Amino acid sequence: xxxxxxxxxxxxxxxxxxxxxxxxxxxxxxxxxxxxxxxxxxxxxxxxxxxxxxxxxxxxxxxxxxxxxxxxxxxxxxxxxxxxxxxxxxxxxxxxxxxxxxxxxxxxxxxxxxxxxxxxxxxxxxxxxxxxxxxxxxxxxxxxxxxxxxxxxx
Amino acid sequence: xxxxxxxxxxxxxxxxxxxxxxxxxxxxxxxxxxxxxxxxxxxxxxxxxxxxxxxxxxxxxxxxxxxxxxxxxxxxxxxxxxxxxxxxxxxxxxxxxxxxxxxxxxxxxxxxxxxxxxxxxxxxxxxxxxxxxxxxxxxxxxxxxxxxxxxxxxxxxxxxxxxxxxxxxxxxxxxxxxxxxxxxxxx
Numbered sequence: 001x002x003x004x005x006x007x008x009x010x011x012x013x014x015x016x017x018x019x020x021x022x023x024x025x026x027x028x029x030x031x032x033x034x035x036x037x038x039x040x041x042x043x044x045x046x047x048x049x050x051x052x053x054x055x056x057x058x059x060x061x062x063x064x065x066x067x068x069x070x071x072x073x074x075x076x077x078x079x080x081x082x083x084x085x086x087x088x089x090x091x092x093x094x095x096x097x098x099x100x101x102x103x104x105x106x107x108x109x110x111x112x113x114x115x116x117x118x119x120x121x122x123x124x125x126x127x128x129x130x131x132x133x134x135x136x137x138x139x140x141x142x143x144x145x146x147x148x149x150x151x152x153x154x
Numbered sequence: 155x156x157x158x159x160x161x162x163x164x165x166x167x168x169x170x171x172x173x174x175x176x177x178x179x180x181x182x183x184x185x186x187x188x189x190x191x192x193x194x195x196x197x198x199x200x201x202x203x204x205x206x207x208x209x210x211x212x213x214x215x216x217x218x219x220x221x222x223x224x225x226x227x228x229x230x231x232x233x234x235x236x237x238x239x240x241x242x243x244x245x246x247x248x249x250x251x252x253x254x255x256x257x258x259x260x261x262x263x264x265x266x267x268x269x270x271x272x273x274x275x276x277x278x279x280x281x282x283x284x285x286x287x288x289x290x291x292x293x294x295x296x297x298x299x300x301x302x303x304x305x306x307x308x309x310x311x312x313x314x315x316x317x318x319x320x321x322x323x324x325x326x327x328x329x330x331x332x333x334x335x336x337x338x339x340x341x
Contacts, residue, residue, distance in 0.1 A: 046302035059234075059268035060302040063293035070294050087199040088300035105181060116174045123166050 036069045039078055042095040043068070043085055052095065199300070200316040205230075205308070206298035208263065213274060213287040218263065221314070227260035227333055228310040231324070232301045234267045235277040240305040243323035244281045250326045251285050260333070261285060265292050267304045311336060 030038075040054035045061040053061040053068075064085065071081050086094050097106045136144075200206070208220035208230065220228065231247060233240040247262050254260035262285040266274050271289045278287065288295070299308050300319070307324045309317040309332055317336050320328060 060296070062268065063296045066293040067297040085297075088297065089302060105184075109177070109181065112177055113174065116170055119170050120167070123170070 032069070032072045035078070036065070036072050039068050039072075039081055040065050043082075044093045044095055046089045046093060200308070201318060203316055204314050205310045205316050206295075208265070208288070208295060210288045210291065210295075213271060213278075213289050216286070218286045218288060220263070220310070223261060223263075224314055225312045226258055227254070227312060229260065229262045229324070229329060230299065230308040230310060231262055231264045232267050232296055232299070232304045232306045232308075233264055234269050234304045235273040236269075237267075237304050239323040241281065243305055243325070244283065246324060246326045248282050250329055251283065253326070255285065260329075263288070265295055267292065267296055267301070309333070311340075 037054055041052050043053045043064060045051045045053045045056035045058055045064075047058050047060045048056045051058075051061070053064045055061075068081055071084070082094050082096070205220060205228075208218065210218055212218050220230075229247070229250065231243075233244075247264075250260070251262045255262070262283070264283070264285065264287040266287065266289040269289065274287060274289050296302075299306075301308075303321075305323055307320045307329075309320065309329065311317050318332055320332075
């Protein structure tokens with residue numbers, strides 16, 4: 001393994017670790033109010049245009065906020081709350097895309113395009129590297145020498 | 155001096171871009187042909203299920219429990235005093251209650267939707283209606299019955315199951331028709 005490859009591998013490991021840590025770690029334990037607000041931010045108000053129940057002041061949104069807080073007090077899970085609201089007001093109230101059916105493309109496409117972009121970068125870098133290592137032939141050297149002489153004479 | 159042989163054309167980029175283009179095209183076709191989301195948030199998943207519990211204190215201070223009304227049809231009416239369709243439907247509910255309430259065949263229970271007790275008292279004094287009215291902490295009830303707007307009425311069978319939800323202003327004739335259909339189906 002070359003030193004350069006080891007360096008790049010190290011960078012990749014650090015970046016990946018940071019990404020995993022950031023996505024998994026939830027920090028300090030949150031309060032019930034924090035949990036309720038976090039869920040309310042990702043539940044659409046059934047009678048509003050594009051507002052979450054956390055943002056909207058409509059009666060329906062206020063009712064749902066109260067219900068979310070009540071369910072959390074009762075010890076219900078986030079999955080239960082989302083499923084309950086989807087069954088009562090339709091799937092569209094849940095702003096968190098599921099991993100099923102067409103919606104799964106939301107998760108798959110970024111990975112596909114990310115992999116494509118990464119592959120493209122690798123190819124470009126390899127091409128640049130191979131072009132930089134081209135050896136000049138005798139004919140090339142003769143051509144350069146002739147050009148220099150012509151310049152010096154001129 | 156001879157020219158160096160031309161390098162073969164590089165095809166790698168094509169093999170990367172092509173699958174991505176195919177995926178993208180498929181995605182566009184899928185979205186273009188999929189049913190639009192115009193149906194929005196409409197959903198009612200309670201039909202045929204046991205009605206969510208309604209337990210509370212009425213505007214008059216009496217205890218109310220939906221389970222105490224097993225054996226009767228119950229019209230759970232979500233309303234708001236400032237809502238015009240609610241005012242328009244109210245005489246229909248009064249007529250329904252007067253026709254079927256005394257015999258115990260059916261009853262109306264009103265659930266205030268984000269409203270003040272004083273406004274509700276004035277509303278019933280003005281428009282009439284002798285049935286239980288729940289006025290406080292009713293938000294979770296509206297959510298439990300999937301009610302985002304008023305007026306909406308949920309018809310509950312004597313067995314305690316939800317028969318249907320009637321959106322917008324309800325009419326006595328519609329209630330009678332739904333009850334008749336349910337009785338025929340469950341005779």
